[in-house]
Amino acid sequence: MSDIKEMSLEEREATLGGIGSARKRKEDARFIRGQGNYVDDIKLPGMVFGDFVRSAYAHAKIKSIDTEAALAVPGVMAVITAKDLEPLGLHWMPTLAGDVAAVLADKKVHFQNQEVAFVVGADRYAVSDGVQAVDVDYDELPVLVDPRKALDADAPILREDVQEKDNVGQGLRRHPNHIFHWEVGDKTATDAAFAAAAVTIKEEIGYPRNHPSPMETCGCVASMDATNGVLTVYGTFQAPHVIRTVVSLITGLSENNIRIVSPDVGGGFGNKVGAYPGYICAAAASIVTGLPVKWIESRMDNLSTTAFARDYHMTGELAADESGKITAIRANVLADHGAFNTHAQPMKWPAGFFNIVTGSYDVPVGHVEVDGVYTNKAPGGVAYRCSFRVTEAAYLIERLIDALAQKIGVDKAEIRFRNFIQPEQFPYDSCLGWEYDSGDYPTALKKALEAVDYEGLRREQKEKAAKGELMGIGIATFTEIVGAGPTRNCDIVGLGMFDSCEIRVHPTGSAIVRLGTKSQGQGHETTFAQIVATEIGLPSDAITVEEGDTDTAPYGLGTYGSRSTPVAGAACAIAARKIRAKAQKIAAHLLEVGEGDLEWEVDRFRVKGLPERAATMKDICMAAYSNLPEGMEPGLETTSYYDPPNFTYPFGAYVCVVDIDRFTGEIKVRRFYALDDCGTRINPMVIEGQVHGGLAEAFAIAMGQEIVFDELGNVMGASFLDYFIPTTVETPVWETDHTVTPSPHHPIGAKGVGESPNVGGVPAFTNAVVDAFAQHGVMHMPMPHTAWRVWQTIDELGLNK
Amino acid sequence: MIPGSFAYHRPASVDEAVALLGQFGEDGKVLAGGHSLIPMMKLRLATPEHLIDINGIGELKGIREEGGQLRIGAAATQADILASDLLANTCPLLPEAAALIADPQIRYCGTLGGNVANGDPGNDMPAVMMALAAIYALRGPGGAREVAARDFYHGTFDTALAENELLTEIRIPTPAPGHGASYQKMKRKVGDYATAAAAAVLSFDGDRCASAAVTLTNVGEAAIFVTEAGDALVGTAVDDTAVAEAAARAMALAAPVSDLRGPAEYRTQMAGEMARRAIRTAAARAKGG
Numbered sequence A: 001m002s003d004i005k006e007m008s009l010e011e012r013e014a015t016l017g018g019i020g021s022a023r024k025r026k027e028d029a030r031f032i033r034g035q036g037n038y039v040d041d042i043k044l045p046g047m048v049f050g051d052f053v054r055s056a057y058a059h060a061k062i063k064s065i066d067t068e069a070a071l072a073v074p075g076v077m078a079v080i081t082a083k084d085l086e087p088l089g090l091h092w093m094p095t096l097a098g099d100v101a102a103v104l105a106d107k108k109v110h111f112q113n114q115e116v117a118f119v120v121g122a123d124r125y126a127v128s129d130g131v132q133a134v135d136v137d138y139d140e141l142p143v144l145v146d147p148r149k150a151l152d153a154d155a156p157i158l159r160e161d162v163q164e165k166d167n168v169g170q171g172l173r174r175h176p177n178h179i180f181h182w183e184v185g186d187k188t189a190t191d192a193a194f195a196a197a198a199v200t201i202k203e204e205i206g207y208p209r210n211h212p213s214p215m216e217t218c219g220c221v222a223s224m225d226a227t228n229g230v231l232t233v234y235g236t237f238q239a240p241h242v243i244r245t246v247v248s249l250i251t252g253l254s255e256n257n258i259r260i261v262s263p264d265v266g267g268g269f270g271n272k273v274g275a276y277p278g279y280i281c282a283a284a285a286s287i288v289t290g291l292p293v294k295w296i297e298s299r300m301d302n303l304s305t306t307a308f309a310r311d312y313h314m315t316g317e318l319a320a321d322e323s324g325k326i327t328a329i330r331a332n333v334l335a336d337h338g339a340f341n342t343h344a345q346p347m348k349w350p351a352g353f354f355n356i357v358t359g360s361y362d363v364p365v366g367h368v369e370v371d372g373v374y375t376n377k378a379p380g381g382v383a384y385r386c387s388f389r390v391t392e393a394a395y396l397i398e399r400l401i402d403a404l405a406q407k408i409g410v411d412k413a414e415i416r417f418r419n420f421i422q423p424e425q426f427p428y429d430s431c432l433g434w435e436y437d438s439g440d441y442p443t444a445l446k447k448a449l450e451a452v453d454y455e456g457l458r459r460e461q462k463e464k465a466a467k468g469e470l471m472g473i474g475i476a477t478f479t480e481i482v483g484a485g486p487t488r489n490c491d492i493v494g495l496g497m498f499d500s501c502e503i504r505v506h507p508t509g510s511a512i513v514r515l516g517t518k519s520q521g522q523g524h525e526t527t528f529a530q531i532v533a534t535e536i537g538l539p540s541d542a543i544t545v546e547e548g549d550t551d552t553a554p555y556g557l558g559t560y561g562s563r564s565t566p567v568a569g570a571a572c573a574i575a576a577r578k579i580r581a582k583a584q585k586i587a588a589h590l591l592e593v594g595e596g597d598l599e600w601e602v603d604r605f606r607v608k609g610l611p612e613r614a615a616t617m618k619d620i621c622m623a624a625y626s627n628l629p630e631g632m633e634p635g636l637e638t639t640s641y642y643d644p645p646n647f648t649y650p651f652g653a654y655v656c657v658v659d660i661d662r663f664t665g666e667i668k669v670r671r672f673y674a675l676d677d678c679g680t681r682i683n684p685m686v687i688e689g690q691v692h693g694g695l696a697e698a699f700a701i702a703m704g705q706e707i708v709f710d711e712l713g714n715v716m717g718a719s720f721l722d723y724f725i726p727t728t729v730e731t732p733v734w735e736t737d738h739t740v741t742p743s744p745h746h747p748i749g750a751k752g753v754g755e756s757p758n759v760g761g762v763p764a765f766t767n768a769v770v771d772a773f774a775q776h777g778v779m780h781m782p783m784p785h786t787a788w789r790v791w792q793t794i795d796e797l798g799l800n801k
Numbered sequence B: 001m002i003p004g005s006f007a008y009h010r011p012a013s014v015d016e017a018v019a020l021l022g023q024f025g026e027d028g029k030v031l032a033g034g035h036s037l038i039p040m041m042k043l044r045l046a047t048p049e050h051l052i053d054i055n056g057i058g059e060l061k062g063i064r065e066e067g068g069q070l071r072i073g074a075a076a077t078q079a080d081i082l083a084s085d086l087l088a089n090t091c092p093l094l095p096e097a098a099a100l101i102a103d104p105q106i107r108y109c110g111t112l113g114g115n116v117a118n119g120d121p122g123n124d125m126p127a128v129m130m131a132l133a134a135i136y137a138l139r140g141p142g143g144a145r146e147v148a149a150r151d152f153y154h155g156t157f158d159t160a161l162a163e164n165e166l167l168t169e170i171r172i173p174t175p176a177p178g179h180g181a182s183y184q185k186m187k188r189k190v191g192d193y194a195t196a197a198a199a200a201v202l203s204f205d206g207d208r209c210a211s212a213a214v215t216l217t218n219v220g221e222a223a224i225f226v227t228e229a230g231d232a233l234v235g236t237a238v239d240d241t242a243v244a245e246a247a248a249r250a251m252a253l254a255a256p257v258s259d260l261r262g263p264a265e266y267r268t269q270m271a272g273e274m275a276r277r278a279i280r281t282a283a284a285r286a287k288g289g
């Protein structure tokens, strides 16, 4: 019947395009033609527009808001302020972290560019003129910019709304500007290990505030159908179902009357996980006007008000014996969360998974303390292309181990070999509470060192140093913790962090697969089809993957923290296996043998011992709708909800080589080698693309990305003129490589990779830069490594004379 | 990021454009490539009521040599400069500097006239024009006049151009064969304005420097012509001592603001470093051909 039968086994496998195939991405056909469908492409009949009046000050009382002139602007229909939202209970909104955040500033503003009023009008021009015409009268208040001063006795109190509360969602707090205190580990044993140590090091290591800055800014179109009572919101959402639940909780609308749709999303990197005032105001405006309302952020709005990342002020310490074997770790972190605690982490984890700070190393004991504080800055604290606070943790340990190597005079590769968790130690219980599923760190680093001729590089570095030239070699051997997560560890607003997959197979041998995740460029339409193709033997070209519409997709927690493959990818495989189990029953019926007499081969069931007697999956699909065993329900559909038993732990070994201009401080990345182990590789080309993108972002973060504030809390450089987005000209050439250590608990052994390059890349860059100055006794240099910062180090050391 | 409303005019001749400028006075603004003006309008830092688009005026385009001068129409784009064989052969400094401005898309729109008339100290061409002793041809309701580039810039967005005047042409004395020139620009990324940049134009008589002009970009309220740096080079073999002295004099005149490119002290040092590099490269080029 089908021509597949005439092909060789290899040809049949190739036709499937399943797991392991480096096939081109399905979605790119529309993206490279400019035919994607993003939120701003959506135009509904009668649609109007909204935009914000934003605060000029970082901290001020609002004396009055005069909207008269704005309402007189032709085309302006309404100006909404906190007073208008108050009767609806929408002027504040709950955050994913148990705090509340102002939707529109209520009596005072807490950061510059905060949303003060929402102007609605017939077109963007009228709205923009209306925004200009709103007159807000402020009384300036003292500003708190430096998080180190937040808990001072005389610090200005920022959040008067929660001033009296001893808990703002994440445990007891000790100051009106304090958000939470979190600690983990064994303090007594750690103190004892430090007291007894032969060597200790201590470094202050900051991770500056930066911003995920996706190519597409945030936005939405909200449309209230008053007749049917249904609210539809098209938006840039990484987690559409969570948004639906949150909208229901906030508005009191019943969840079946809310439809959230994420169309194509142009990058998220954590920036599009949370709920923003724009969504609420657009929805409120649609309810008020009865018209669809579109809100689209400008670049400056996005950079200066939507969720930032990092802003961790860390003090890290290691204790070790004379050989450099680590005996204890200690970390103390001050976390700047800005004006409201809107960080997006699983609820029980106010500092995310920062306790992965032991990294790839066998550390016997440790203790970590994190304190979160409010400042007069935009709220956030999201995971910018990393799992929750993992990049901060990886940066800290990878910097500390370099500092330890320098202190005792051991090579920076050698010190890692001395401390690695060994392959036979897996599953490995870390002293700070994680169970690492699998890994082989020594093999990865050995391969990396050989690939770059590490010894040759060190020789060259010595020769250059003798001539006064600055060359640095940076190594990072990082471990990620991704795939949030097991329901026993993780929830968001009480929802377990499972994910889901629904498969419907059509009679003629094709299928639609729907998931609770949402691609923002990761290539889910390609890779999830590949998983299903291998599992059920239908070509991946005949499998449509659909995400993002809460009316059709099964409930899921969305895409961030490299969780799609570990969680939804697993759901995909499990659902497909359910389909195959039913298919096997149908095949037994078609071939008139017992189920147990059949074996699976690529795209068909064969009778054991009689290979020419087989039913292909295509045959079975038709039979599922026409010729079923007695008593079996027709159809070939299933849904699977997957609650992972553990996280997955991707890892890698990166080497970066830099040359530094000693007259200007400019850094040239001569070489960057990245070996990633993400377990089973679903699509090597997609992995390579993910690694390239993540490394480019890591490069940007290490070399230039920082949201800077002046002493008045004015946000500086919130445009791409200053905020560093490297072009192809600046971006180094990447060499990628891999090892494969499958996850033992994931159905197909895959671990997730999208964020590894950001987690491992940043310390590799800093380590290389600092390494160039190690011979002069430099232990640490603060990020970002802009030319002028590096030049200051050069100048202090007199190396430019 | 949406401009206020304005009226749009597209004159077909210089006369018509000048008449419109005369009519609207301070409410009118010339629109050339739009890559400085339109961003300012989107931020509502500029709110002109009338835009006078000069892109339809054929007489403002073109690059030619006449009477010992290179004559470049004000509306010639950076891309036109990069594509000109005449400039590549007679004045390679111009394409060298043009290639360091923004990115290809912006260079297809952005004009030389807009770059030099804009008055932003971040623009690269003013310093190049000063180094080459260019002359700007201006036309207003009162007639035509010429102003030397070295006299044109008074401060940030403060130039000799009257609000009802149009810049029609840039006139550069054709550099003598055998001259050497270089523009050295330090920037954070493609499309960035200079942390510091310097131009040098040198000529030699035997192995002695016969003439020298050194200028700086984006380290003051306007481009800076460092007369003293040129003086330090003339008569010397442009050896390390002379170069160091010229760079020191350039740094002495540099007065940058601190910004996210670096503190003033760093940007001053970089002005010196760029001057050193520009002078050395210009000298090597002069000696090499």
Ligand SMILES: Cc1cc2nc3c(=O)[nH]c(=O)nc-3n(C[C@H](O)[C@H](O)[C@H](O)COP(=O)(O)OP(=O)(O)OC[C@H]3O[C@@H](n4cnc5c(N)ncnc54)[C@H](O)[C@@H]3O)c2cc1C
Pocket (backbone or CB within 6 Å): B029, B030, B031, B032, B033, B034, B035, B036, B037, B038, B039, B054, B074, B075, B100, B101, B102, B103, B106, B109, B110, B111, B112, B113, B114, B115, B117, B118, B122, B123, B124, B125, B161, B165, B166, B167, B168, B191, B192, B193, B194
């Ligand atoms: C991302 C980006 C990066 C950039 N990087 C650089 C850079 O590295 N270096 C650099 O030098 N520039 C840079 N620019 C600016 C760019 O080169 C502009 O094109 C240039 O500054 C102005 O030229 P324009 O033709 O676009 O003029 P417009 O923007 O149209 O006009 C600029 C000003 O000059 C006036 N004007 C223009 N033409 C005339 C005329 N003939 N007579 C009288 N007045 C006139 C206008 O009224 C206006 O005030 C950058 C711009 C962008 C957007």
